[in-house]
């Protein structure tokens with residue numbers, strides 16, 4: 001996304017729509033995402049959408065190793081979050 005549009009909630013909205021499509025239209029059992037540790041913004045987007053960190057690793061980027069963080073949300077967790085947000089309305 002162009003930096004002019006960072007921090008306005010678009011990333012969160014896009015991630016939410018992608019997870020919804022994965023669960024509702026593709027009937028997936030879960031969604032996995034990976035980001036570099038330094039990308040706090042990406043991690044905020046994932047956590048806000050219910051993703052849970054489950055592992056860390058390393059990835060080769062531009063000839064150097066960088067730390068990575070691995071997230072996932074299961075179908076079960078996603079459904080629970082949908083129920084909770086309906087109850088909160």
Ligand SMILES: CC(C)(COP(=O)(O)OP(=O)(O)OC[C@H]1O[C@@H](n2cnc3c(N)ncnc32)[C@H](O)[C@@H]1OP(=O)(O)O)[C@@H](O)C(=O)NCCC(=O)NCCS
Pocket residue numbers: 001002005006007008009010011012013034035036039040041042044045048
């Ligand atoms: C990552 C990306 C898609 C996020 O989209 P976005 O529209 O900026 O995200 P949102 O506005 O929905 O949310 C940003 C979150 O980061 C937080 N944030 C903003 N600036 C931050 C900073 N400097 N450090 C840490 N967190 C920051 C915001 O507070 C918000 O989290 P919060 O509401 O929990 O506090 C977008 O920034 C982007 O395209 N970045 C460049 C490419 C990239 O990193 N892609 C992902 C690779 S895994």
